Amino acid sequence: MSANERVGWMRKMLEIRLFEDKVQELFMQGQIQGTTHLCQGQEAVSVGAVGALDERDYLTITYRGHGHALAHGMTMEAAFGELMGRTSGCCTGVGGSMHLTDFSRNLIGAFAIIGPSYSVGLGAAMSAKLRGTDAVAMSFCGDGSTNIGTFHEALNMASVWRAPIVFVIENNLYGEYSPLRETTAVEDLAERAKAHAMPGVIVDGQDVDAVRETTETAIARARAGEGPTLIEAKTYRYRGHSRTDPAKYRPEGELERWKERDPIDLFAAKLVAEGALGEGDLAAMRAQIQTEVDAAAERAAEAPVLSLEETKAYVYAS
Amino acid sequence: MSTRLEPQRAEPSAGVVQLTYREAIGTALEHELAADPTVLLMGEDVATAGGVFKTNEGLPEKFGLERIRNTPICENGFLGVALGMSVTGLRPVVEIMFSDFLPTAADALVNELPKFRFMSGGQCTVPVTVRSIGGATGRFGTQHSATGESWYIGLPGLKVATAATPAGAYSVLRAAIRDDDPVLFFEHKGLYGRKGQVMLGDDAIARIGEAAVLREGTDVTVVSTLLMADRSVTAAEALADDGISVEVVELRWLRPLDYDAIVASVEKTGRLLVVEEQVHAGGWGATVISELVQRGVPMGRPATLSLPDDILIAYAPELEDAIIPSVEAIAGQIRSVVEG
Numbered sequence: 083m084s085a086n087e088r089v090g091w092m093r094k095m096l097e098i099r100l101f102e103d104k105v106q107e108l109f110m111q112g113q114i115q116g117t118t119h120l121c122q123g124q125e126a127v128s129v130g131a132v133g134a135l136d137e138r139d140y141l142t143i144t145y146r147g148h149g150h151a152l153a154h155g156m157t158m159e160a161a162f163g164e165l166m167g168r169t170s171g172c173c174t175g176v177g178g179s180m181h182l183t184d185f186s187r188n189l190i191g192a193f194a195i196i197g198p199s200y201s202v203g204l205g206a207a208m209s210a211k212l213r214g215t216d217a218v219a220m221s222f223c224g225d226g227s228t229n230i231g232t233f234h235e236a237l238n239m240a241s242v243w244r245a246p247i248v249f250v251i252e253n254n255l256y257g258e259y260s261p262l263r264e265t266t267a268v269e270d271l272a273e274r275a276k277a278h279a280m281p282g283v284i285v286d287g288q289d290v291d292a293v294r295e296t297t298e299t300a301i302a303r304a305r306a307g308e309g310p311t312l313i314e315a316k317t318y319r320y321r322g323h324s325r326t327d328p329a330k331y332r333p334e335g336e337l338e339r340w341k342e343r344d345p346i347d348l349f350a351a352k353l354v355a356e357g358a359l360g361e362g363d364l365a366a367m368r369a370q371i372q373t374e375v376d377a378a379a380e381r382a383a384e385a386p387v388l389s390l391e392e393t394k395a396y397v398y399a400s
Numbered sequence: 401m402s403t404r405l406e407p408q409r410a411e412p413s414a415g416v417v418q419l420t421y422r423e424a425i426g427t428a429l430e431h432e433l434a435a436d437p438t439v440l441l442m443g444e445d446v447a448t449a450g451g452v453f454k455t456n457e458g459l460p461e462k463f464g465l466e467r468i469r470n471t472p473i474c475e476n477g478f479l480g481v482a483l484g485m486s487v488t489g490l491r492p493v494v495e496i497m498f499s500d501f502l503p504t505a506a507d508a509l510v511n512e513l514p515k516f517r518f519m520s521g522g523q524c525t526v527p528v529t530v531r532s533i534g535g536a537t538g539r540f541g542t543q544h545s546a547t548g549e550s551w552y553i554g555l556p557g558l559k560v561a562t563a564a565t566p567a568g569a570y571s572v573l574r575a576a577i578r579d580d581d582p583v584l585f586f587e588h589k590g591l592y593g594r595k596g597q598v599m600l601g602d603d604a605i606a607r608i609g610e611a612a613v614l615r616e617g618t619d620v621t622v623v624s625t626l627l628m629a630d631r632s633v634t635a636a637e638a639l640a641d642d643g644i645s646v647e648v649v650e651l652r653w654l655r656p657l658d659y660d661a662i663v664a665s666v667e668k669t670g671r672l673l674v675v676e677e678q679v680h681a682g683g684w685g686a687t688v689i690s691e692l693v694q695r696g697v698p699m700g701r702p703a704t705l706s707l708p709d710d711i712l713i714a715y716a717p718e719l720e721d722a723i724i725p726s727v728e729a730i731a732g733q734i735r736s737v738v739e740g
Contacts, residue, residue: 140488173521185523190487191516198480198512205484212440212466213489232507235477242472396522397556399580400608 083294085358091133091290092353095125095346096368098149100375101158102321105148105165105179109325113383114165118179119146123320124252126345128153130293131220131250131315134301140206140219142191142199145180146252146319150222154189156182158378163385170385176393188217197232199223200249204236207247207304218246218304220297226257228271237278237312246304248297249312252287254319259331275312287317288345291352317345414601422592424566425455425531427600428573429493433463436491439577442469442478443495443531452497453533453592475501479508479530483516486582487524493577499534499548499586513582514557525580531573535588535627535677536724541715547626549586549676550683553654559583559608560654564629566596567604568612572652575606588626611658613665617647619738620671623662623688625651628675628725635731644738654684659691666692672702673737675730680706705733 102120109118121128128149135141135154143150151161156172163170165179172184180194190206193199203221210217227233228251240247251271255262268274275282281303285296293315300311318340322329329337353359359367419427432439441459443451447468450457460468471478475496482492496502502509509530516526536545553560559581563569569587576583598604614629615636622632629650636646647665651657666672672692674685689702705725707713713723725733 140484142484171521173519173523176521177519181519183520183523185487185520190484190524191520193512195507195511197476197507198483201477201480201508202484202487202512205481205486206488207484208481209485209488209490212485213438219484231474232477232480235472235474236480238472239474239477239481396518396520398559399517399522399525 085356089353089358091129092349092359093367093371094129094153095290095349096371097158097375098125098128098152099346100371101152101161102148104375104379108165108379114179116178117324117326118165119324120321121146121149121319123340123345124254124287124317125149126290126349127250127252127287127293127315127317130290131297131313134294134297135220137188138215138217139188140203140210140217141189142193142203142206142219142221143182143189144192144199144223145194146224147182147192147222151182151184151189151192154184155187156184156189158375159382160184162379162382166382167387168382168385169388170382174388176388176396196223196227197230200227200236201232204240204245204247207240207245208243211246216305218248218301220248220250222250222252224257225251225253225255225262225271226265227251228274229257229266234278237275237280237310240310241278241280244307244309246307247310248300248304249310250297251312251314252317253314254317256319256323258323259327261331270314272312272314280310280312282312282314284314284316287315288343288348290345290349414603416597416599418595419566419570419598420592421563421566421569421594421596422453422455424569424598425573425587426457426459428570429456429459430462431600432574432577433459433467438489439491439493440467440469441493441495442471442482444471444473444497446470446495451495453589455592475505476508479505480512482528483508483512483526486526486528487516491527491577493529493531496530496532498544499532500543500546502532502548502551509552509584510555514555518557526582527580528582529576530582530584531587532584533587533589535590536713536720537590537627539715539717539720542712545713547586547588547677549625549654550678552584553684553687555655557582558655562586562625562652562654564588564591564624564626564650565614566594567598568650568652570598570600571604571606574604575608578605579608586626590627591630594630606652609653609656609658611661612650612652613661614648614650615646617645617669619645619669620673620734621647621649621662621665621669622673622675622734623649623651623685624675625654626677628677628730631725631727632675632730634727635734638727638731639734644735646734651684657684657687659695662688663692663695663697666697666699670699671737672699673734674702674704674706675725676706677724678707679709680704681709703733703737705730
């Protein structure tokens with residue numbers, strides 16, 4: 083991987099971090115309403131995994147999907163616009179924070195309910211296979227999703243049909259407010275791959291290089307017709323489950339311990355050590371991205387709200 | 401398009417033939433599979449022994465096991481798969497073996513299929529057809545006999561269709577498969593052996609949302625679906641000998657619902673009877689009456705005949721027969737509506 087490309091990952095991780103921070107700020111100002119599920123702390127998974135896809139590949143994500151969408155190339159303006167309910171949004175403001183979707187880039191679904199990210203992603207993978215293309219699909223979900231039936235249904239079908247798909251679980255240790263150990267019989271979710279006869283791989287979700295390498299292997303396997311892989315990325319979300327959750331259920335010191343392994347700091351230190359970035363470059367990069375984030379939010383906010391008549395046209399295609 | 405999904409034969413045959421309801425379903429599937437290489441059929445046992453209700457006989461041989469695809473027993477999972485296929489260039493038809501199984505796929509059916517296009521801001525179309533096989537009289541007991549026809553009518557984004565005759569089955573199913581929106585299509589397993597004249601070919605494809613007048617009459621309008629529409633026609637034939645002229649309107653689409661056809665008929669007859677194989681509360685029958693009342697259509701006191709609200713469908717043949725409205729019960733209700 084070229085140094086330039088990896089510096090690009092750094093930029094993207096910073097963009098996601100600063101985007102999410104801005105979302106929080108806009109929420110407090112009332113420019114974004116309802117709910118949001120932020121992903122600060124999980125940026126290396128988004129950038130490492132999504133970045134390994136080709137343009138022809140399919141992606142399904144979830145309500146905690148801002149990072150994936152941005153990593154996939156959605157503009158910040160389209161993402162902000164969606165969160166603000168404006169026509170500048172990727173879904174013209176009809177979907178909102180939990181549904182960042184962009185069919186022009188094959189980001190075909192962002193789900194607010196647990197489970198269908200797997201099955202719908204599998205449908206895209208099977209479609210690609212049946213249409214004779216070599217596209218693959220990648221489906222994201224969180225640790226809590228591995229307890230719902232659709233997870234097992236989709237993994238079983240994917241294995242039986244040798245589907246070209248990579249399932250990525252972001253294990254951030256909490257399903258909504260409940261710690262994983264209280265709700266889930268296994269500690270390592272990758273073990274669940276065994277039940278469906280596919281490789282289950284654990285990766286350090288704070289290490290973007292490791293995520294990228296693991297994902298590339300899984301994608302290559304899928305593209306070669308060898309079937310699905312389940313990747314479990316161990317990571318952590320700095321914020322609560324959603325906007326109203328202060329995450330007081332977390333043990334003291336846990337957040338601080340994870341922040342010591344902040345994915346952006348870790349990667350920055352690596353790039354500096356390698357000489358790909360100077361200390362000053364990083365501060366300049368952060369400042370520049372902050373300017374871009376603020377400008378994107380401003381541009382997004384200028385757009386109007388869709389009319390009810392235009393919105394009605396979305397209900398049926400014919 | 402790869403060799404896996406090539407068209408298998410030329411234009412669908414046309415003309416009028418006599419088919420069973422079962423054969424009409426199979427023929428509609430065959431014609432759509434032949435016409436469009438992106439159409440595929442999937443579900444439990446769809447490719448084995450013609451499917452559980454033998455509607456799919458010959459299809460695996462003609463179209464292969466990639467396109468006539470058996471699935472594991474996981475309705476919510478494979479309906480989600482169908483959704484993913486539909487937004488990436490395929491046109492899947494999903495078979496739900498018994499309508500009683502539909503609720504196991506409720507997330508896909510309620511939260512995903514109808515909402516997917518809307519939430520995306522119209523970025524995609526969702527051409528999924530869900531064939532759901534329901535209805536009583538087969539002695540299948542409490543958990544294999546529901547029509548399920550009104551369970552999912554309150555969902556903007558979804559279309560809901562039914563068929564009471566072989567001609568309707570062919571015509572509506574082909575329209576459902578061709579439609580770019582998700583369509584939930586109900587078949588009735590008590591009708592599979594029913595024979596009828598079926599017009600084949602593209603000209604026979606139904607218009608979305610259009611009701612069918614199965615029998616014309618002037619004294620009373622019976623609005624019905626599925627087996628109850630079939631029985632209403634039989635009852636109407638019997639009553640004709642007594643000089644009672646019954647118009648039977650079959651609702652082939654429950655969403656969108658053809659209120660104009662019902663209004664036109666009731667304005668002619670001045671009387672309305674709704675016959676449904678489900679409890680009345682929360683169903684399309686109650687919705688029809690509500691709409692007609694709101695439109696101020698003169699119809700006296702509308703009558704209903706439906707499943708009793710205080711019992712479930714029982715296995716014992718004598719019990720099941722007592723619970724499901726019979727031809728005689730329908731005829732009796734029509735008579736009381738007409739004679740006041």
